[in-house]
Amino acid sequence: MKENSLLSVANLSVNFGGLNALSDVFLQVNANEVVGLIGPNGAGKTTLFNAISGLVKPSQGTIALHGEKISWPEPHQLSKLAIARTLQGVGLFAGLTVLENVMMGADRHRSSHFFRDIAGLSSRDEARLRERGMQALAWTGAHTFADKFPDQLTYPDSKRVALARALVLEPALLLLDEPAAGLGHDDIEKLATLIKQIKSKCAVLVVEHHVDFVSKISDRVYVLNFGKVISSGTFGEVKLNPEVISAYLGASNDSGTSSLGGK
Ligand SMILES: Nc1ncnc2c1ncn2[C@@H]1O[C@H](COP(=O)(O)OP(=O)(O)OP(=O)(O)O)[C@@H](O)[C@H]1O
Ligand SMILES: [Mg+2]
Structure with missing residues (x-):
């Protein structure tokens, strides 16, 4: 394992019934690195994110963060490990405002008790949490609709909010599952600029077609x-x-982006 390895995945396999969704995967992400994870539909990309996030249990292998093996945390423990992720799609809570959705992501040590803790927070703590939420929203260009609900947003704007919700945790490792899916050219360019900036703060593992x-x-x-x-x-x-x-060439990729023509 390299000295500066932040995430180290070794010998990882995940089986679903008879299906080997992941077989003996090795992958490393170093600090301040953006690592792309590509492959045809059904290749196992989201399954790898789910294994790192503790959502599926590997049949073998190890996942280490800062050289320390993590024993597949419960998903709610993810934030304690300073890992944040966005979901394939958007995954915002419909009943919460944009800012509340983002504040939920901010609560590194209390995320499983969000409502209780919000209720018990001093006004100063809550103000601080709001401020961090607004900063994350501003950073992804989503601050102007902080008080809206997710169903009032366009798809690209809801993706910005989902990114803000992950970033507000100030993670060491950010997992992005298809952040550009459904976005037009200009939004993809903006997202690329944002991710290059994020890199100075944390490592990014990004699945994208x-x-x-x-x-x-x-x-x-x-x-x-x-x-x-x-x-x-x-x-x-x-x-x-x-x-x-x-x-x-053999993959029929529903996003129409399967050609490997990138620079
Ligand atoms: N919970 C599950 N139960 C059973 N099979 C699953 C489960 N999750 C994923 N699979 C299967 O595992 C394989 C890998 O799926 P996965 O979603 O990881 O692919 P992916 O690379 O993210 O694909 P896409 O690009 O379409 O999002 C697929 O064959 C999928 O059908
Ligand atoms: Mg996927």
Whole structure:
């Protein structure tokens, strides 16, 4: 394991019944690095995020953070490990305002008792939490609709809120599952700029089908196919790998972004 390794996944396998969703996966993310995770639909990308997040139990392997093995935390313990994630899709709470959704993400030590603790917070603590929530929203360009509810937002705006909710935790590792899905060109460009800025604060592991986007933001890329890492390296390196090319050419990718034409 490298000295500066933040996340280290080794020998990881996940089975669903007879299906090997992940087989013997090795992956490393270093501090202040953006790592792309690409591969055709069903390759196991979200399953890897779920394993890191404690949502699915691996059948073998280890996941270590800062060199310390994590024994698949309960999902609500994730924030204690300073890991934040966004979901494939959006996943905001419909009954909470945008700001409340983001404040939920901020509560690193009390996230499982959010409402009780909000009720018990001193006004100064609550003001601080609100301020952090507003800062995260401002940072992703979503502060102007802090008091709206998720169903009043456009899809790109709700993705911004979901990103703010993950960032407000000030994570050491941010897991982004298809952050660019459903966004137009301009929003994807803005997101790429944001992620490059985030990098100075935390490491990012990003699953994405938009390979142009991945090529722009990632320091290194891992390619999964049928649960196995078939290639890793810089985007320029992996896109030349024949196994990667055939995995992509053989894939019918519903996002229409399966070509490996990225720079
Ligand atoms: N909870 C589950 N139970 C059974 N099978 C599952 C479960 N979650 C995922 N799978 C299967 O595991 C495989 C990997 O799925 P996963 O969602 O990780 O792929 P993915 O790479 O994220 O795909 P996509 O790009 O479409 O999001 C697929 O065959 C999927 O059907
Ligand atoms: Mg997925």
